[in-house]
Amino acid sequence: MAFPVDLRRCQLLGLAGTVVLAAGGETAGALPVRELLAPSDAGAALGLVGVYFGLVLLIAAWVLLGRLLRGPEPPTPRALLLALALWATPLLLAPPLFSRDVYSYLAQGAMVDARLDVYTHGPSQLGGPLADEVAPLWQHTAAPYGPVFLAVASALSGLTRGEVPAGLMGMRLVALLGVALMAAALPRLARHSGADPAAALWLGALNPLVLLHLVAGAHNDALMLGLLGAGLVAALGRWPVLGAVLVTLAALVKAPAVLGLAAVVVLQVRAGRRPAPAVLSTAGAAAATTVTATAAAGTGYGWIAALDTPVSPHNWALTSLLGRATRALLERLGSDLAPLAVPAWHALGLALTAVLIVAIWWRLRPRPVYALGLSLAAVAAFGPAIRPWYALWGLFLIAAAAPSASLRHRLAAVPGVLALAALPSGAPADLAQLVLAGCGGVLAVVVLWQAHQTARTPALGRTA
Numbered sequence: 001m002a003f004p005v006d007l008r009r010c011q012l013l014g015l016a017g018t019v020v021l022a023a024g025g026e027t028a029g030a031l032p033v034r035e036l037l038a039p040s041d042a043g044a045a046l047g048l049v050g051v052y053f054g055l056v057l058l059i060a061a062w063v064l065l066g067r068l069l070r071g072p073e074p075p076t077p078r079a080l081l082l083a084l085a086l087w088a089t090p091l092l093l094a095p096p097l098f099s100r101d102v103y104s105y106l107a108q109g110a111m112v113d114a115r116l117d118v119y120t121h122g123p124s125q126l127g128g129p130l131a132d133e134v135a136p137l138w139q140h141t142a143a144p145y146g147p148v149f150l151a152v153a154s155a156l157s158g159l160t161r162g163e164v165p166a167g168l169m170g171m172r173l174v175a176l177l178g179v180a181l182m183a184a185a186l187p188r189l190a191r192h193s194g195a196d197p198a199a200a201l202w203l204g205a206l207n208p209l210v211l212l213h214l215v216a217g218a219h220n221d222a223l224m225l226g227l228l229g230a231g232l233v234a235a236l237g238r239w240p241v242l243g244a245v246l247v248t249l250a251a252l253v254k255a256p257a258v259l260g261l262a263a264v265v266v267l268q269v270r271a272g273r274r275p276a277p278a279v280l281s282t283a284g285a286a287a288a289t290t291v292t293a294t295a296a297a298g299t300g301y302g303w304i305a306a307l308d309t310p311v312s313p314h315n316w317a318l319t320s321l322l323g324r325a326t327r328a329l330l331e332r333l334g335s336d337l338a339p340l341a342v343p344a345w346h347a348l349g350l351a352l353t354a355v356l357i358v359a360i361w362w363r364l365r366p367r368p369v370y371a372l373g374l375s376l377a378a379v380a381a382f383g384p385a386i387r388p389w390y391a392l393w394g395l396f397l398i399a400a401a402a403p404s405a406s407l408r409h410r411l412a413a414v415p416g417v418l419a420l421a422a423l424p425s426g427a428p429a430d431l432a433q434l435v436l437a438g439c440g441g442v443l444a445v446v447v448l449w450q451a452h453q454t455a456r457t458p459a460l461g462r463t464a
Contacts, residue, residue: 377394
């Protein structure tokens with residue numbers, strides 16, 4: 001007999017998961033350096049167990065909610081938005097989780113505020129307590145973000161006067177605004193694509209990666225995706241120029257969103273506009289927005305040259321992994337070509353991405369939202385750096401435009417697995433931490449199984 005599922009149980013289970021997750025993050029999260037505990041500390045160990053216990057409860061609630069969508073009385077989009085709000089609320093009060101990137105954002109905002117060139121210098125140039133919070137990998141690294149995001153970060157720096165707690169809350173609210181825009185755009189994009197709005201919300205906004213990395217981690221990908229979704233919605237209606245402006249603003253947060261301009265053009269052509277005017281108006285709006293935003297931010301155009309910042313030998317990516325393996329092989333063979341192995345694989349990955357994007361748009365021109373989602377997924381998969389939350393670039397739009405419900409449910413494995421791929425401190429894992437995380441997950445599975453058995457026993461008794 002199946003585990004009894006209803007909307008209220010799913011909402012409460014997910015809420016319990018994020019409450020425990022947030023509580024565990026108080027000792028195991030990406031805390032300010034003065035509050036960091038050693039991984040061997042009892043409090044940090046208990047917190048890590050709690051984070052993974054709560055994470056498994058959250059994933060279970062999300063999966064059960066997906067089951068409800070296939071049932072006779074599926075939840076409405078409004079009920080799903082309520083679940084999103086409930087699950088996100090405890091994470092708003094938690095310390096940063098699963099990454100220290102938010103400290104980099106704050107330091108870069110302070111650098112802009114201090115008139116330091118973030119496209120030439122890393123946060124170490126700023127110095128002081130705020131720069132000390134930045135992960136060592138990014139201390140001497142130029143910012144890869146566009147002027148729109150840096151203007152937001154600079155404004156927050158001025159408002160919070162460099163205070164870390166206030167800055168963290170400000171960045172989280174910016175990320176929450178991005179998630180709200182994503183949630184508002186998904187139903188409209190789904191209707192345009194002939195899909196179920198509730199199913200699109202479930203996969204595109206309620207999945208664990210959104211809650212863990214956009215809300216709890218406060219990543220600027222939330223703002224990028226929110227503006228991108230809003231731009232596509234505007235382009236679906238009678239405001240293609242506004243759509244181009246919003247998509248360009250998204251690209252001036254993070255560059256991959258620039259692919260959305262192709263969707264804006266195609267949507268205009270599908271609405272009956274000739275291709276040449278559609279291209280010219282979109283390009284003109286994008287150029288004017290770029291010039292205006294860059295002038296307003298005062299950061300200059302150094303962000304174009306800084307786009308290669310993620311191309312680091314320390315970043316994990318499929319092409320970096322293959323490059324390092326090739327380099328090691330060539331070094332054993334004594335070849336002088338060994339130093340070229342990683343750059344060559346990065347170039348091959350970019351070339352493959354370009355080929356895939358062209359092929360996707362050639363085949364899926366009548367479905368621009370779906371084509372854009374697949375293109376962004378290709379950029380994330382074969383680019384020079386991979387992070388778990390990069391999967392959201394494509395998943396957000398594929399959730400709205402996938403051709404079938406079965407494909408959406410198969411894709412649910414992606415956020416379900418990637419949600420388990422990072423430690424709450426954002427640091428590399430060692431064996432002891434992996435064991436503790438595994439213990440927390442297993443404990444949650446045991447509790448869920450016991451709840452299943454308890455709920456099943458009365459039902460069997462009534463049947464007998």
